[in-house]
Amino acid sequence: MSSTTIHPSVRGAAASSGHRDDGHALIAEDGRRLAASWFEPPQGSARAVALVSAATGVPRGFYAAFAQWLASRGYAVLTYDYRGIAGSREGALRRERATMRDWAVLDMSAALAAAELRREGRGLPLLLVGHSFGGNCIAFARGVERADAILGVGSQLGEPRLYPGVHGAVAQVFFRAWVPSVVAAFGHLPGWALGPGAQPLPAGVARQWGAWGLRRGWAYADPAMAPHRSASAVLAPVHLWGIDDDLTYAPPRAVDALAAQFRNAAVQRHQLAPADVGRRRLGHFGVFRRDPGPRAWARLLAPIEAATPALRTAGLQPLG
Template sequence: MSSISEQNDTETNINVKDITIVCADSAPLAASLFSPSLPAKAAIMIGPATGIKRQFYRAFATYLAEQGFGVITYDNRGIGDSVKGSVKQSDASLVTWGEQDMPAVLESLKLHFPHVPYFLVGHSAGGQLLGLMYNVRDLTAFCNFGSSSGSLRNMRKSYLIKAHFFMNVFIPVSNLLFGHTKSQWVGMGEPLPKKVARQWQKWCNGRGYVKTGFGSDVIQHHYDTIQIPSKWLLANDDDIANIRNVHDMLSVFPNMDAEIEELEPKALNVNEIGHMKFFSRKCQHLWPKVTDYFKRYM
């Protein structure tokens, strides 16, 4: 692991350092390390949503470090600063994100913050893929926001046409024409490697998201043996991770007890939360829902 740059948050005395994490298959990932001013009492990896860069989670990661947690944010291979060459040349897939990237980040977290409890905050795909991690049992607990199966069949009619267009028209046409999916053209994050987009399309057209790939895309997994405590947060104005899709995702974890909390924006004094805004500063008064949950296991 090599350091790229380092800086301090002068207001909170949080140290933020850009690092490189090398996966078992030698793929390098761009990451950021957030260290609290005192020795960390626990450590958290933030698993990003599909096509979302680590900078999106900076404010949330800073908050976690202020609460005494060591934190790592990262760009999955083929995304953001982890793109090597062009996105068109990337061989990344959702499976490699779960099997290679996430375990490497957890190992780096353990190296930087030894002998403390380890947690995952998963956003969408960052919580869906944890059953592919060979070291998933090193996590003490996890808390997901907006993580669900993303099944098209469970989406509200008002969003269904848009979702079908993106998954079943835009992705295959974009992959055909450009060799990758230009998600940024439709406000869906960073450009996506074609295998990532192709698996995303396949899994969201099925049931149980990653379960759709069992026996084909996914040869080995740990979903059926995971018994780690978990909390699943969702917003009731989220068109993707609605309550039916959260339950559909949970069906992939047959031996895991899970808490589910549905957030109603108006009752929480915010105009909207949706699929993305939980991590914005406008929702920072909701962030203790994550830290309070983890403190039960420290």
């Protein structure tokens, strides 16, 4: 499917950090407040800035261990919650009017603006990290073409035709029948409708997720998104990673379809096998858990830092 919700496998992934500052709020163009956290390097000043954009319905806290690790290497790292999710939820979910378009066009743009402000003055390089939806839609954020590099993990075009066998059939039923019927009954998409441990989604987010899933070309073929589509303006390195045992959410063909959107960028496709980082299974969420943690994160970062001159010469702490 195009983007993801919290699964039991992501619980407990966050790590506490003495360098985490939760006293931040992003303000989107429409005035909506978004909860955010900054992770700063433990010693000295930042050498680079990283923006981490989450999968659908996943709170920013899930990425805290990863953000802390990036900070230990010299990045100033920003994580945030999309409207209607976790710290950015306001009031009853049934009254929330958020859509996926809002997440991509308004919330991602607000986060990107904050990351750019952090880099100003010193000319720090900027790395955008997206998990699932966070990588699917970052190209709709204002100013994405000014980033020095984009790293997507489990990010894809969520069209059922791109999914193998039973996974494609399940996605068809999910988008065509399950999402609209459950939202009609409850006024939002409850967590149980997505699986154990999942976060509920606002009705508008769920409906647009379903509509994009049934559209050939996904969000990139939605006329309403055309004015915000900036993938072709990206010239920087774009590295997209698929996980070998992640066929339910981001199989190789779906990741390849997203890669094709960045037609002018220096795109590289990578696959990660669980055995590469000493695991029997990773799935869609396992890469961001504390175990395998740095072993996996160093593998993800090494190619894109090597391919990005501004990151390669930033003086970051060695990978390890």
